[in-house]
Amino acid sequence: MVRFKAWVIEKGEAGQTLSFTDFDAADLMDGDVTVRVTHSGLNYKDGLAMTGRSPVxxxxxxxxxxxxxxxxxxxxxxxxxxxDAVVLTGWGVGETHLGAYAERARVNGDWLVPLPNGLSPAQAMAVGTAGYTAMLCLMAIEAHGLTPADGPALVTGASGGVGSVAVALLARAGWHVIASTGRMEEADYLRGLGASEIIDREDLAKPGKPLGKERWAAAIDAVGSTTLANVLAQTKSDGAVAACGLAQGMDLPTSVAPFILRGVSLLGINSVTTPRPKRRAAWARLAKELDLAALAAMTNRVGLAEVGRLGEDILSGKVRGRTVVEIG
Known part of the structure; x- marks a missing residue:
C-alpha cells in the first residue's frame, strides 16, 4: 500500500470539511500517467474549492x-x-478530478504539456494557471490586431495572480499599462512589474454610464460584473477586452452601446480546455517572453502543509501576486 500526504475535501451532513491527511494511491482516479508532484500554485478557484464558498x-x-x-x-x-518533467493546468483537475495538493497525481496524458525549456518546475508554477491565462489574454488581444501603438492597455485586479503576470507581459511587449487595484499601497509593486499608471478599482467598481470617455485600446479583466461593464464602456473604438475572471461576480450589467457604437469586442478566455497546440504555444511564449526577475518579484512560497489556511486569504484579496506551493 502506497500512501502520501494530501489535502482532502469531504462533504457530509454538516457541510464541507478540509483536512491534511494520508491518501491511498489506490484511490487515485483513472489516468494513463502518474506524476510525482513537486510544485503547485494557489489560485482564486482553489480558494473557492477549499472554502466551499462556491460549488467548484x-x-x-x-x-x-x-x-x-x-x-x-x-x-x-x-x-x-x-x-519527464511536465506541467498541468485545467481540465477539471481539483474540481471533478483529484487535484494537485498532494504528493501524487494520476491524470490523462493528453492534459499534460512538457515543462517548457527555460522554466524550472517552481517557475512554471509561479506562472501557473494565472500566468498561463494572462498569456492567453495577450494572445487574444494580439490576434484581434491590436498593438501598443493603438493606445494603453488596462489590467483589472492587477495585484492578483492573473493581473500581476498580465502587467508584466504587457509591459514587456511595449504597452503603456494602466493597472487597476483595490490596494493602492501596492503601487510601487505594480510599477516594478511595469505599470505606467495606477488607478483605484473604485473608479470602475460602481455602476456607470453605458458609454464613458475612451481611455484604453485593450484590457485584460479578471474581475467581471460592474467592473467589466465599465471597462467596456471606456474602451476605445475598435478596441477589445479579454475577460477571464469573476472576482466581483458572474453578472455583466452592460448594454449593447460599446459594441454597436464603438465596435468594441469582448474576447472570452477559456483556460481550462484549451486545445493542446494553443496550450503549448502559450507556454512556449511564457518561457521566452516573461521577465523572470519580475516573476520572482511577484512570487511567494509556502509548503504543502500550509496552503490549506490560505483559501480565505486569496478570496478576500490578501494574497499578492503568485504563491507557489512546494510539495516534493
Whole structure:
C-alpha cells in the first residue's frame, strides 16, 4: 500500500470539511500517467474549492489544486516516459478530478504539456494557471490586431495572480499599462512589474454610464460584473477586452452601446480546455517572453502543509501576486 500526504475535501451532513491527511494511491482516479508532484500554485478557484464558498468541487472526496508541475513516475501514454518533467493546468483537475495538493497525481496524458525549456518546475508554477491565462489574454488581444501603438492597455485586479503576470507581459511587449487595484499601497509593486499608471478599482467598481470617455485600446479583466461593464464602456473604438475572471461576480450589467457604437469586442478566455497546440504555444511564449526577475518579484512560497489556511486569504484579496506551493 502506497500512501502520501494530501489535502482532502469531504462533504457530509454538516457541510464541507478540509483536512491534511494520508491518501491511498489506490484511490487515485483513472489516468494513463502518474506524476510525482513537486510544485503547485494557489489560485482564486482553489480558494473557492477549499472554502466551499462556491460549488467548484463537483465530486467528493476531492483533492483540491488546479495546476501542478512534477515528474512522470509511470506512463502508458505515448508522449511521456518516466522521468519527464511536465506541467498541468485545467481540465477539471481539483474540481471533478483529484487535484494537485498532494504528493501524487494520476491524470490523462493528453492534459499534460512538457515543462517548457527555460522554466524550472517552481517557475512554471509561479506562472501557473494565472500566468498561463494572462498569456492567453495577450494572445487574444494580439490576434484581434491590436498593438501598443493603438493606445494603453488596462489590467483589472492587477495585484492578483492573473493581473500581476498580465502587467508584466504587457509591459514587456511595449504597452503603456494602466493597472487597476483595490490596494493602492501596492503601487510601487505594480510599477516594478511595469505599470505606467495606477488607478483605484473604485473608479470602475460602481455602476456607470453605458458609454464613458475612451481611455484604453485593450484590457485584460479578471474581475467581471460592474467592473467589466465599465471597462467596456471606456474602451476605445475598435478596441477589445479579454475577460477571464469573476472576482466581483458572474453578472455583466452592460448594454449593447460599446459594441454597436464603438465596435468594441469582448474576447472570452477559456483556460481550462484549451486545445493542446494553443496550450503549448502559450507556454512556449511564457518561457521566452516573461521577465523572470519580475516573476520572482511577484512570487511567494509556502509548503504543502500550509496552503490549506490560505483559501480565505486569496478570496478576500490578501494574497499578492503568485504563491507557489512546494510539495516534493
Amino acid at each position: 468541487v463537483r465530486r467528493f472526496p476531492m483533492i483540491p489544486g488546479i495546476d501542478f508541475s512534477g515528474v512522470v513516475e509511470t506512463s502508458d501514454h505515448p508522449d511521456y516516459t518516466p522521468g
